[in-house]
Amino acid sequence: MKKLASIIFLLFSQTLFAQTSLERVEPAFWWAGMQNNELQLLVYGQDIANLDVSLDYPGVKLKQVIKVENPNYLFLNLELNSNVNPGTFNISFKEDDKIQHSYKYELRERESDSRERIGFNATDVMYLIAPDRFVNGNPDNDEIAGMKEKKNRNFNGGRHGGDIQGIVNSLDYISEMGFTAIWLNPVLENDMNDYSYHGYAATDFYKVDQRLGSNEEYVKLSLKAKEEGIKIIMDMIVNHCGSEHWWMNDLPTSDWINNNGKFFQTSHKRQVNVDPYVSKYDKFHNSDGWFVETMPDLNQRNELMATYLIQNTIWWIEYAHLDGIRMDTWPYPDKIFMNDWCEAVLAEYPYFNVVGEEWTVEPAIVSYWQQGKVNLDSYHCNLPSLMDFPMQEAIVEGVKNDGTKTYETLAMDFLYPSPQNLVVFLDNHDMSRIFTQLDEDFDAYKRALAYLTVLRGTPQIFYGTEILMSHKGSEDHGDIRADFPGGWKGDKINVFTGKGLTTQQKEAQNFMKNLLNWRKKKDVIHHGRTMQFAPLYDEEVYTLARYNDKDLVLLIMNNSDEEVAVKTSRYAELTKDLNAMIDVIKGQKINISAETVTIPANGFLLLEK
Numbered sequence: 370m371k372k373l374a375s376i377i378f379l380l381f382s383q384t385l386f387a388q389t390s391l392e393r394v395e396p397a398f399w400w401a402g403m404q405n406n407e408l409q410l411l412v413y414g415q416d417i418a419n420l421d422v423s424l425d426y427p428g429v430k431l432k433q434v435i436k437v438e439n440p441n442y443l444f445l446n447l448e449l450n451s452n453v454n455p456g457t458f459n460i461s462f463k464e465d466d467k468i469q470h471s472y473k474y475e476l477r478e479r480e481s482d483s484r485e486r487i488g489f490n491a492t493d494v495m496y497l498i499a500p501d502r503f504v505n506g507n508p509d510n511d512e513i514a515g516m517k518e519k520k521n522r523n524f525n526g527g528r529h530g531g532d533i534q535g536i537v538n539s540l541d542y543i544s545e546m547g548f549t550a551i552w553l554n555p556v557l558e559n560d561m562n563d564y565s566y567h568g569y570a571a572t573d574f575y576k577v578d579q580r581l582g583s584n585e586e587y588v589k590l591s592l593k594a595k596e597e598g599i600k601i602i603m604d605m606i607v608n609h610c611g612s613e614h615w616w617m618n619d620l621p622t623s624d625w626i627n628n629n630g631k632f633f634q635t636s637h638k639r640q641v642n643v644d645p646y647v648s649k650y651d652k653f654h655n656s657d658g659w660f661v662e663t664m665p666d667l668n669q670r671n672e673l674m675a676t677y678l679i680q681n682t683i684w685w686i687e688y689a690h691l692d693g694i695r696m697d698t699w700p701y702p703d704k705i706f707m708n709d710w711c712e713a714v715l716a717e718y719p720y721f722n723v724v725g726e727e728w729t730v731e732p733a734i735v736s737y738w739q740q741g742k743v744n745l746d747s748y749h750c751n752l753p754s755l756m757d758f759p760m761q762e763a764i765v766e767g768v769k770n771d772g773t774k775t776y777e778t779l780a781m782d783f784l785y786p787s788p789q790n791l792v793v794f795l796d797n798h799d800m801s802r803i804f805t806q807l808d809e810d811f812d813a814y815k816r817a818l819a820y821l822t823v824l825r826g827t828p829q830i831f832y833g834t835e836i837l838m839s840h841k842g843s844e845d846h847g848d849i850r851a852d853f854p855g856g857w858k859g860d861k862i863n864v865f866t867g868k869g870l871t872t873q874q875k876e877a878q879n880f881m882k883n884l885l886n887w888r889k890k891k892d893v894i895h896h897g898r899t900m901q902f903a904p905l906y907d908e909e910v911y912t913l914a915r916y917n918d919k920d921l922v923l924l925i926m927n928n929s930d931e932e933v934a935v936k937t938s939r940y941a942e943l944t945k946d947l948n949a950m951i952d953v954i955k956g957q958k959i960n961i962s963a964e965t966v967t968i969p970a971n972g973f974l975l976l977e978k
Contacts, residue, residue, distance in 0.1 A: 390415040391462060391470035393615075395575055395677075396684045398475040401428075401455045403683075404484070404717045409676045410460075412443040412472075413616075420462040420469055428453030429476075435673070442621040444673055449476070479687065486686075488722025488753075489550050489600055489693040491789055492895045494885050495829040496548040499798055500556055500581050501528055501566040503832055504535025504856035513579045517613070518565045520580075522857075525847020528566045531856060533582035537590050540597045542865055546835060546878075547885025550600040550827075552695050554798055556581050561613050561663065567798075567850070568604070569697065570611030570664050574681045584688075591690045600692030602724075603685060607678045607710065608698045609664040617665065625674060627657040627666040634658050635666070639700040639729065643737050645745060656703060669706035678706075679713045686718060699725030699738065699755075704748065711740075711751035724754035724792045724827075728799075730762045732781040741786030757791040757826060764795060764820055765806050768813045772904045772911025772928050775820070779901055779913075782825075789896075794829040795821055798850055802831065804839040811837070811873060812971040815880060816926050819973050822884045823913055823924045825899050835881045836864055836874040887953060891977075893920035900943065908933055910968065914943055921978040923950065927968035934965040950976035 393413040418440040424431050428450035435444035445460070455478040462470040489495065505511070511520040511530040521527035533556065543551065555568030558578045568578070577587050591601045610617075616625070623629055635658025641647045642655075659666040669675050685691060694714075699707065715721060727735050735758065736742055738750045759778050767775030782788040795803035795817055807813040814837065821828050832853055840848035854870075855863030862869035870878070888894055894915050902912035909929035915922045921943055927933045937944065940961075944950070949958045953975040959966060961976070968974050 388415060389417060389420060389462075389464075389469055391417060391472060394460075394472050394474070396680060397575065398477055399449075399684075400479045400687055401449065401453045401476045402451070402479050403449070403687075405683075405713070406449045406451060407432075408447040408449055409673075409680065410445040410447065410474075411621075411673075411677060412445060413441060414470070416440050417462065417470075418443050420464050422460065422462055424458055424460045424474075426453075426456070426458035429458065437621050437673070438623065439619065439621050441619055480690075483687060484718060485720060486690075486692065486718055487720050488718075489602060489724075489827055490722065490895075491825070491827050492889075493549040493600060493827050494547060494888065495550045495552045495602060495792070495827065496543055496546075497552045497554075497794075497797060497829055497831045498536060499531070499554045499567070499832070499850045500533065500536065501531045501568075502850045502856075503531045503853045504539050505530040505532060505858075506534030506536070506538045507532050507582070508858075510580055510582065516560050516579065517562050518560075522852070525845050526564045526566070527847075528580060529852055529857075530580075531852070532580070533577070533586045533590050535856060537586075537593055539865070540594060540599065544597040544599060546882050547889055548830070549598060549889065550602055550692065551594060552602040552693075552829065553604060555604045555606065555697075556587060559611055561611050567846070569606055570609070570613075571606065572611045572614045574610070574677075575684070588689050595690070601689070602693035602695055603689065603691050604695045604697060605682060605685075606697040607667065607669065607682075607707075608701045609660060609666050612663045612665055614665070621673065622671060624668050624671050627659070627668045630665065632659050632662045632665075635660060635701065639727070640734065642700050642704055643734055643744075643746075656701060660698070660701075667702070669703040675706050675709065679710055682710065682714055683717055686714070686721070693721070694723045695756075696723060696725045696752075699727050699752070704750070707752070708748075708750045711753075715751055715753075722753050722790070724756060725752050726756050728756075728758050730759045732759045732778065732784050735759060736784040736786075739786050739790075753787070754790045754792055754827070756797075756829075757793045760791070760793050760824070760826075761795065764817050765803070767911065768807065768816045768820070768926070768928060770928060771909035772926060776901055776903045776911055779824075779899075782899075789825045791826040792829050793821060793824050793826040794831075795834065796831050797829070798831065799846075800849070801844065802839055802849060803834060804837045805841055809837075809839055809841060810971075811877070814877070816928070816971070816973050818881060818884065819924055819975055820913065820926065822888050823894060823915055823922060823975070825915075828888075830881070833864075835878045836870060837877050883954075891915075891920070891922065893917050893922055897922075902939055904928075908935075910935055912940070914940070916943055921947075921950070923976040924973060925966070925968055925976070926973045927970065930970050932970050933968045935968055936965055937961055937963060947978065950978055953977055 391414040395411045430448040433446040460472045522529045557571040558573040558576045559565040560572040636654040763778035897915045897917040900914040913924045
């Protein structure tokens, strides 16, 4: 009887192990010669933890096999020798010394200048694109068999068919307009049931959404963009994933997702990060709450999750030749982790740049996060750049009124360790378009754009701003992120050819093109010092100057409905040795030594030495 029981047990055991599977290894490959010599692999498959793991490759050591509460996961800690050679080796998964599964792992060779990659900076102007809404370059990928949401261009919140190939096809236009960087809203797989086009609910952190293209096409875009002198900035999210992410039905650990994987709403009280009197209760309800039920909140305090997210970022930088990262929802994840994440990225790429989204109009809160800031709570973050939301609000209010708000906000730059490394903008994919915010006032639009062009920092412009895209009467995000005219076959209006554009739209397009291409050559704007002149009580004139030892740019803005004669003596400390300056827009000489210069009603004068 005992012998029979043993046989039954043996057969049961063999059946159990025979049912194991190997479904995923992430990251799927890595590189030799990385600064950090440690690599952690997430391995997923049915009962994979019941198997033994081994590998044999010179310079690679399997340091640790980590088993978690879910037997369908293993985490393998590898140590890579600093002089390990690129190549492939097998990772074997065995039972009783018999190989059940084998994974051929590749260590690729790094590009020689990979570590020296320069990120975006003040010499650049970013073009923000929502990929699904820009250009449909490949109609064959509009719908993918097996993926949940299909194309529906008639629905504002649906997928419309724009893709990576469409951006590749548009690189000449983007370059000619004067843009030197592209920030793409997320391109990773979002296999959600609906509203998947925006990209902020990833269902696979290592895979481009097939309706946008493939991983290989994303790399192709990056390389071809570089040939045009254009950098690629990837939009990333480490705060949350999508509720349809592949791991959501089989989590590695009970604390992989915050609140034990159960939805509860974030408070959005981001002030908890800086509040010297904060309660644990309030901190928890901000950082551990979810944005929405379809965006599970990731627990970065779980060390395995933290490593996974850091490695994923480095993998994409190396693989896709990235030039920058825009990090979504910066203040929502664990803030200790966010600093660790920054340190890891910058240790691998010292000259890289990352901009974080801290959506508040208070400079004191935005500046809290910037690299080099000394904070009361001793927290310091290595985040190089932030989106300048305070200045965005100030520009809009400033051009609508007398410029005082713009002046006062720029004066708050003393709070930032590196104000020149902020990203400045008029609008983005989450807010009303600038032409809408300005009540479709074309003169105000031109003043705002001129100011953005001269301002310190790296300007970012939302696709369609060049042709005054607007959505008056609607705040629907689908209208804000409307299709780019000419991006679809049969469009009656075509931005690329000018077909169907109004006279005003053409003027706006040329206005921006000329400004950005002028800015591209102005070192004084990229690296020069800043001086501003406050609006006086008796006039609505605000002036921004950029200067260095060799050059000077003056932007004099008149926000009133009347022509103004501005006394040039106001600028004497900058212009005392000059007789004339050049009007950048008209190309005419302006006598700056005269008693006054005239600024047209609701206009501006942009002068260069």
